[in-house]
Amino acid sequence: MNVNILPLLFLVALCVGVWVMMDRRTAVAGASREAPVRHQVSFDQIGGQEHAKRELREALDFLRYRDRIKSLGIRPLKGILLTGPPGTGKTLMAKAAATYTDSVFLAASGSEFVEMYVGVGAQRVRELFRKARQQAKKENKDSAIIFIDEIDVVGGRRGQHSHQEYDQTLNQLLTEMDGMSTTQSPLVLVMAATNRADILDSALLRPGRFDRQIQVDLPDKEGRLHILRIQTAGKPLRRDVSLEHIARETFGFSGAQLEALVNEAAIAALRAGEQQINQEMFRDSVDKVLMGERTGRRPTDDELQRVAVHELGHAIVSELMRPGTVSHITIAPRGNALGFVRQIPEADRYLYTLEQLQEQVNVALGGCLAEEHHYGNRSTGAQNDFVQASSLARTIVVCGLSRIGIVDEEHLPEAVLDTEVRFILAEQERITREILRPYREDIAEFAADIVRDESLDGSAFREWLTKVQTKKSVPSPTSSDVVSVPYVASTELTLQ
């Protein structure tokens, strides 16, 4: 499926205020430029990525069992391209590949080749290959792995850059790869990484160049658990820590983000003067990695109350749609957000039905509608919720799930898309308003609790919700009840 689900990942947390990019890219360890790496990385230190690891190992056997390859007359492999989002372990894989094949390892980044002076990049490429051979000879090794990170910087389609420098650098890289001997020691294998395989010059992907492409994806739940196990190995964890739970809560996290999460939790233990890391420290660190540091911003009491009401709106709708999914509600300002609800994704999900998308729109609109119910007006705090809701609505339309049916995204007139998005939003706004109506008088009570405690757990919230539902004999809707709200244009809504 070619559906871009990325916007949906952002629903993991809903916030008031400006949305922070989740992809807080940890600076790429371009560490020791072109210097051989001394400490060894093995495939065991890479969590998840079973598929990518298997494919890579298979490809590397070309280097390990050279004689067999030769006797069968197989063309040796010269280049392997790792594609995938940042922080998923591409650099780690290249290093593990060097260990696995007992090769020397040299790393460089595409951006290092780009200089203002024409010719410098090409010169550096030549130098890199020369150094690789030299280093291998010096260390008495049969092979060298050259790792080029961000290959898209030099490997973008030729003729597209205004600068001739890029072309020369790319040409030099191609020349080096073509000239690489496939019989003489030391053999050189080029590994490259990018998250933009789509923009690479097709010349790079031709046979004899990067003819293996290995996709390195964001880890699924099992992968995240594996990475967490690796990253927490040797760290003192209190008995209450459930890595399973953390893996479930970190949908969309990359390996690098998980590494940062574990590190933050350890720092929290240090700050608290504790000997062990506990579950709460992990929970706070998830927030921190997602949303950024707590800010020193101190909203007024009125604002705090409003943020609490707003977040409670998100939480109620989320819980009604998918029971048990509210992890916690907090009004501690972090990054650009004044508060947020963190949802536990039920399971990693790659496909969405119309109902599920509508539910997410409802959750996104829950914040401002809770404000409306309670105060009779809204605030500017929902701006980013609307961005999210609109993006979900657009997904509904372009995936052919709206009332206008199947569309061709490319030829869909902007005005039609716009009309449909507005229509969906208006419709869901009405539905969400009704979903929240039974709770309008009780919101204030729990909002005050949130203001007092700053952050409340999903379980405390669920207790309150059940209490209100019993008191008012609101049937606690199972998600299917709510979902079955008909998606119709006109008729007034009857929820039940």
Ligand code: ADP
């Ligand atoms: P990429 O090259 O894909 O951007 P890196 O390999 O540089 O990602 O990963 C950065 C850091 O994140 C690693 O040093 C490691 O600590 C952590 N990391 C990323 N992916 C994994 C993984 N699959 N298993 C264990 N740690 C990982």
Ligand code: ZN
């Ligand atoms: Zn919100």
Ligand code: MG
């Ligand atoms: Mg990297």
